[in-house]
Amino acid sequence: MNILAPVRRDRVLAELPQVGTRATSGLWLSLSVGGEKVVQPRRPARPAAPGWSASHPTPSPGLLGYGTKAPFSPCSSQCLKKEAALHVRKDFHPRVTCACQEHRTGTVGFKISKVIVVGDLSVGKTCLINRFCKDTFDKNYKATIGVDFEMERFEVLGVPFSLQLWDTAGQERFKCIASTYYRGAQAIIIVFNLNDVASLEHTKQWLADALKENDPSNVLLFLVGSKKDLSTPAQYSLMEKDALKVAQEIKAEYWAVSSLTGENVQEFFFRVAALTFEANVLAELEKSGARHIADVVRINSDDKNLYLTASKKKATCCP
Numbered sequence: 001m002n003i004l005a006p007v008r009r010d011r012v013l014a015e016l017p018q019v020g021t022r023a024t025s026g027l028w029l030s031l032s033v034g035g036e037k038v039v040q041p042r043r044p045a046r047p048a049a050p051g052w053s054a055s056h057p058t059p060s061p062g063l064l065g066y067g068t069k070a071p072f073s074p075c076s077s078q079c080l081k082k083e084a085a086l087h088v089r090k091d092f093h094p095r096v097t098c099a100c101q102e103h104r105t106g107t108v109g110f111k112i113s114k115v116i117v118v119g120d121l122s123v124g125k126t127c128l129i130n131r132f133c134k135d136t137f138d139k140n141y142k143a144t145i146g147v148d149f150e151m152e153r154f155e156v157l158g159v160p161f162s163l164q165l166w167d168t169a170g171q172e173r174f175k176c177i178a179s180t181y182y183r184g185a186q187a188i189i190i191v192f193n194l195n196d197v198a199s200l201e202h203t204k205q206w207l208a209d210a211l212k213e214n215d216p217s218n219v220l221l222f223l224v225g226s227k228k229d230l231s232t233p234a235q236y237s238l239m240e241k242d243a244l245k246v247a248q249e250i251k252a253e254y255w256a257v258s259s260l261t262g263e264n265v266q267e268f269f270f271r272v273a274a275l276t277f278e279a280n281v282l283a284e285l286e287k288s289g290a291r292h293i294a295d296v297v298r299i300n301s302d303d304k305n306l307y308l309t310a311s312k313k314k315a316t317c318c319p
Ligand SMILES: Nc1nc2c(ncn2[C@@H]2O[C@H](COP(=O)(O)OP(=O)(O)OP(=O)(O)O)[C@@H](O)[C@H]2O)c(=O)[nH]1
Pocket: 119, 120, 121, 122, 123, 124, 125, 126, 127, 128, 138, 139, 140, 141, 142, 143, 144, 145, 168, 169, 170, 171, 226, 227, 228, 229, 230, 257, 258, 259, 260, 261
């Protein structure tokens, strides 16, 4: 199998109230399978699920902290248990807060961090990304061939920050193509279906494969249970116990989401952005030898409002 050069495609979205627009980029994947060339366009935008807007309105920006002081505290979120959180602090590291206030974030504001999303076929990786990036949901399954990506811009502590979300194929036959895109990830999101225990069992193998291409000490891990809407509370709490165990073992932060209803999807990606951003700024400070500054920084009262989450950057146009 031979993968040809991906071509980026940019799209301008209409201006959104209060928050502007977001940039979405994708990939045309050209590959040859068994000598036969297949050209696979990025999946077209899918219509929102019926009932999404009526019974599950988009959460108000204030709730999730679009550029405001977010009342959302990730640690109090039901799905995010303390025992499976990467960090239980509500605030950003004081060094990070201070660096942002003093505009000392180095190249982080220009940086695009890579996030890969892996997991069994049909667990809902594409739907998760599409719910967040396009606010759409498709109930029909269309397998991802190789890889696809979306770009999302955020603003964290006033600093622009972008995540490139790589959606990889879960089907065995496309795994070797997808795995060539694992390298250079700053965060790995391992998705399993909350209603399929085998998909949880396979998460360790997905992680092992992804870590072969990345430095384990330098990557943030997230374990995400999908399709929460299909579980009864009793089924969910049973599965949650096992999921928490796995999350603790692999040192990943655990979330449970539904791309159908949108439950926890934005909170989750804001959290990924926040933690990735924080890691980037800390690394940047280390590089510039600014370690001593951290020791003298005190969190002032304003900092208490800076919860460890991000907001989507909504500019008026995208490149
Ligand atoms: N009810 C429900 N169905 C979901 C949810 N997320 C995904 N699905 C369905 O599950 C199927 C698979 O979703 P995809 O997102 O394509 O799965 P995937 O993990 O990207 O699959 P591969 O591309 O093969 O790796 C589709 O039929 C989706 O509609 C969810 O949150 N709730």
